[in-house]
Amino acid sequence: MKTHIEHVSENELYLLQDDELAPVRATAIRAHIESCPDCAERSAKLASFCRHIHQAMLEPTECSSDGAFWVRLAARLDEPVQQHPRSAKRPWLELIPSFILAALGGLLDTLVTAVLVGYSLINLGLLPDFGSQLVANLQSALPGSWFAAWLAQLGIADSAALQAWLDGLTTSRISGNELGLGLVLLVLSVLLALVVGLLLIWNVQRVAQEQDIRGVRAHAIR
Amino acid sequence: MPEDAPEEAELIAAAARGNTGAFAELVRIHRMRVVRTAFGVLGSQDEAEDVAQDVFIKVWHALDTFQHDTSFASWVYRITVNTAIDVLRHRKEEVGLDVEYASPLTRPEDAALRRDNQQRVRTAIASLPESARVALTLREFEQLSYKEISEILQIPIGTVMSRLNYARASLKKILSGEGAEE
Ligand SMILES: [Zn+2]
Numbered sequence: 575m576k577t578h579i580e581h582v583s584e585n586e587l588y589l590l591q592d593d594e595l596a597p598v599r600a601t602a603i604r605a606h607i608e609s610c611p612d613c614a615e616r617s618a619k620l621a622s623f624c625r626h627i628h629q630a631m632l633e634p635t636e637c638s639s640d641g642a643f644w645v646r647l648a649a650r651l652d653e654p655v656q657q658h659p660r661s662a663k664r665p666w667l668e669l670i671p672s673f674i675l676a677a678l679g680g681l682l683d684t685l686v687t688a689v690l691v692g693y694s695l696i697n698l699g700l701l702p703d704f705g706s707q708l709v710a711n712l713q714s715a716l717p718g719s720w721f722a723a724w725l726a727q728l729g730i731a732d733s734a735a736l737q738a739w740l741d742g743l744t745t746s747r748i749s750g751n752e753l754g755l756g757l758v759l760l761v762l763s764v765l766l767a768l769v770v771g772l773l774l775i776w777n778v779q780r781v782a783q784e785q786d787i788r789g790v791r792a793h794a795i796r
Numbered sequence: 797m798p799e800d801a802p803e804e805a806e807l808i809a810a811a812a813r814g815n816t817g818a819f820a821e822l823v824r825i826h827r828m829r830v831v832r833t834a835f836g837v838l839g840s841q842d843e844a845e846d847v848a849q850d851v852f853i854k855v856w857h858a859l860d861t862f863q864h865d866t867s868f869a870s871w872v873y874r875i876t877v878n879t880a881i882d883v884l885r886h887r888k889e890e891v892g893l894d895v896e897y898a899s900p901l902t903r904p905e906d907a908a909l910r911r912d913n914q915q916r917v918r919t920a921i922a923s924l925p926e927s928a929r930v931a932l933t934l935r936e937f938e939q940l941s942y943k944e945i946s947e948i949l950q951i952p953i954g955t956v957m958s959r960l961n962y963a964r965a966s967l968k969k970i971l972s973g974e975g976a977e978e
Contacts, residue, residue, distance in 0.1 A: 585961065592935065592960075594942050624936065627967065630917030631937045637831055638845060640824050647823060647852055651816065 582606060582613045587620050676774050683770040690763035694755075808868055812859040819859075823852050826869065829938065830876045836933030837880040838887075839922055847883055851876050866947060873938075873948045877930055884926060920970040928963035935960055 582590075582603050589595045590603055607613045638646075804825070810818035830851050835844035854875050862871055921929060934945045942960075946953045 585957075588961065588964065589957075592942065623964075623968065626913075627917060627921075627932075627964075628936050630914045631836055631921070631933070637828070637841075640827065643827060643845075643848070644820050644823060647849055648816065648820070650849065650853055651819075651856055653853070 581610065582617070584616070584620070587613075587617050590617070591621060591624055675777055679770050679774050679777075683767055687763045687767050690759050690766070694757070694759040694763070804868060805864070808859065808862065811856070812862070819856060822855075822868075826872050827852075829869065830872060832937055833873060833876045833933060834880045834883075836937040837877065837926075837930055838884060839918055843883060843887075844880075847876065847879050851879050854879065870944065870947050873934070873940075874950075877934075877948065881926060881930070916971065917967070920967050923970065924963055924966055928959050928966065931956055931959035932963040932967075 586595065586599075586603060590600055593600075595603065607617050637643075804822070807818045807822050811822055827848060830848045831844050834847035834851070835841065838844055838847065851872065855872060858875075862868065921932065924932065930949065931945060934940045934948065935942075940948070942953050942956045945956045949956070951959075
């Protein structure tokens with residue numbers, strides 16, 4: 575007897591087995607299996623495989639009785655909400671990455687903001703140029719030191735050349751609109767502080783949520 | 797998943813108000829489901845009982861958050877799967893692997909053939925990735941529909957199917973490979 579379906583795919587054999595096919599399709603496939611020895615054999619093998627798995631996963635046989643189970647449970651009902659065992663044992667361990675991230679972020683933020691704010695203030699003329707003074711002082715105080723060697727490497731041999739170099743770094747690039755650049759840098763540093771701050775808050779919240787997921791509430795269905 | 801029976805809804809409401817008698821009845825109704833599922837995922841009888849205890853403690857504390865847009869059974873299954881997976885991950889961290897799947901269940905008086913057979917299948921199941929093992933447990937052990945499994949695991953039905961296909965194909969491969977060796 576000829577039917578209009580091709581041989582049944584393994585996927586559909588499983589779907590039939592699991593009773594997950596639409597009734598019309600299931601009927602068509604059953605009809606094909608009845609008429610096709612090939613598919614009939616595959617279907618039988620698959621059914622036997624599933625039975626095999628099912629039997630190997632037989633119910634646990636040595637369960638405690640309802641009563642014993644409840645007695646043990648009832649004794650724990652008043653316990654405070656239990657944490658995930660790993661969190662309970664080593665809660666600090668899970669927070670370490672967040673601490674490191676927070677510390678690094680804070681450090682970076684402080685450094686960059688300090689540099690930007692200092693740079694802005696100097697450009698606005700609100701601060702004397704401590705940087706150049708310090709560098710010059712250091713250079714004269716530590717002749718022959720690594721610092722002087724480093725400056726020499728940069729092609730700066732004496733304090734006059736250093737001053738020229740520092741002037742080159744600052745004034746030459748911003749000449750014409752120091753106030754504008756200073757303001758822009760100030761705004762940028764505030765924005766950066768804001769972004770890093772938000773990132774830190776987000777990270778701490780994420781860690782808190784992860785902890786919560788291991789607890790009770792997050793297991794509840796919304 | 798079928799709607800909760802009206803009596804069960806009353807039990808849930810009473811238990812959420814702190815009535816331990818009502819909660820005891822809910823535990824009686826759902827305990828074996830929880831133990832079986834945990835056993836399917838973990839393969840160990842003792843751990844399955846411990847997980848069942850933890851699951852019902854969690855259920856007890858979270859009863860007031862249970863929403864009736866899903867069935868109680870499916871909610872309990874989900875808590876069970878999550879709790880069992882937590883234990884599984886914790887165990888892997890401590891031991892490095894989990895090959896002792898279900899050995900406590902094989903009793904000496906069992907027929908040797910059946911025991912070997914069960915042990916082989918269980919060892920094969922233990923080698924599956926956790927997601928495939930969970931899907932297989934809910935299907936083969938609990939005989940749940942794809943829709944029910946998708947509800948419990950909060951994944952699309954297509955994903956349920958692919959996880960099941962993967963689990964079955966892998967088992968077939970492992971078991972037939974083993975058979976060839978023997
Ligand atoms: Zn055919």
